[in-house]
Amino acid sequence: MVTRDRRRRVTITDVAEHAQVSTTAVSKVLRNAYGVSEAMRLKVQAAIDELGYRPHNAARAMRGRTFTIGVLLPHIRNPFFADILDGLTDEISASGYQAIMVQSGGNDPAAERRASDALVDRQVDGVLWVAPVCPRGQLEKLAKDIPLVVLGRHDRSALYDCVLDDDEVGAELVVEHLIALGHRRIAHITQKDTVGGRTALLHTIRAATYERMMTEHGLADHIAIAATSYTEEGGYDGARELLVRDPRPTAIFAGADQAAFGALAAVHEAGLSVPGDISVAGYDNARLTGLAHVALTSVDQDGAIMGQTAGRLLLERIAGRTAAVRFSVTPTLVARRSTASPGPSLLGE
Template identity: 40%
Template sequence: MPRPTIEDVAARAGVSRALVSLVMRDSPKVSALRRAAVLKAAEELGYSPHLMARSLASRTSHVVGVMVSDLHNPFWAEVVDGLDSGARAAGFELVINTGGRSPARERQALDGLLSFRPAGLALLGTVLPAKAIAAASAHTPVVLVSRSSRTSTVDTVNDDGKAGSMMAVDHLVSLGHQEIAHIDGGGGSQAAPRRAGYLAAMRRHGLRPRVVRGEYTEAAGAAAVPVLLAGRRPTALLAANDLNAVGVISGLVEAGLSVPEDVSVVGYDNTWLAALRHVSLTTVDQPRVEMGRLAAQALVRRVRGERSGPARHLLTPRLVVRSSTRTTGR
């Protein structure tokens, strides 16, 4: 059956289309009796207002556009949980798409979200050029999660990636490890501060760093293992993120090595993957839901004109120790 329209609701309730529109916008100008009649008709017909149509009619959008860099990474699902909770509490709905970690695809995804005329945009882990982000912020409020910005019209929510990587290296050193390698996130968001933290901690401990370029994917983690084993075998690895760490563990097992008996592995994010019993990954925890909630809060305050200056949230990570790390046997 065709989707019921606002005209169908008006006919069923015996009122005008304009009055139905007022009810759907929760206007105080409608009497309790007529409001009840309209809502009863809408329920009987299974009608729900079209978000875009409602925004165009009222010239006030209730849509927040969300672009997720990688739908395969469970980290973003938890960030979206917090974002959705914060947005709904303020009366907004999410429209979500993805750019697949490709600048070209992300540009198309950004244009698609802007076509909804959203109240604001949340860009999660984007690899878009800074110029494209700044241009979007001229049309609607923008918040970045896991990405920095110097643009005053763009808000940011990050964890302290440098501090997180330093925590991981300090933990491994405390277990006696000296040959500690890092598989980084390549050109991905926040890969640079995590790499910087690793390098700084290794220098502080007087150790020789070894960085292998990677990506925030399981495949990249597995592909890095043969590269690492081609030289002097490290006793410990700091992976770009939890997905990358899972790939590393698979690659080490295929090479005949055990985790943590032969090589200790640390991830980053503390997603649900890390807590699985057969993975039990030591990892750096980012407060994922809180990051999403703060992103929603930043957008809502911009939309309501409560703030004009940039919000710069930098959250402190913490290390969660599980069974993928142990004292070195060398």
């Protein structure tokens, strides 16, 4: 490897020399530490500005904080994640923290593990983990080392905080809405489990609630689930699978908007119309999806608020809180044009 002749960084020592004080004094000013006179503060600040000094993060990391929050996202194709990230950024940037993101690779536990390790190696001060699929034990192990907030899982843990929306309520709203419109053959698209036996994952809860609601309304015989993934591709594949069933469902409840979009594509491709031939509903209602030209009925969970809260909880944990907090938002249904009563011809069993 060739060493680039990049000009040497301005260090705390340079600032100290320039201001004719000790490095300790400069460090104290930087950290707003106790024991600095106003005169000292001004003098050092002037030197900092003059030299264009910026603290070296890696060096800080060796001693303590990095002022960095790590965010693990399954992928960046879901605009709902963008809402979360915006909320988080809002909350933490005032405290001088910076968010860095790493893709955790959707549904693959090994990739997820690598991503989480990458953040630990980079010595982040806290982690926001969105929709992890790993076993709970792994989360707790991480939480022992680093302040952790998990978003979108229904675990209960004494070691980390949880931010979630009430997926049971959300799924109930959708199924009730469809039933109220007159649907009986309501199908569901969910995410395939890659690790056995999880019940705290949000897609598991949405699917279980769908089944429960169907059963409670005497529609157990019409339960139809396609287990693919919460992506456009997954929605597309899932819908194709559901559409060939006989009799065909009159409504599809996709567990996520992205999957609903994929389902819409499959429905159109099959020559069917929405909501004339089939109703489609999603979940997430990311900002601006209301704009989408086929206005999708969806469940609104306020991603920005969730991200903001996650940020606040992380800052609190970094500041020393150890008691676990659970923050739950109550979702609401936003009915749009992708759902309607089934035509009379569709009602026959």
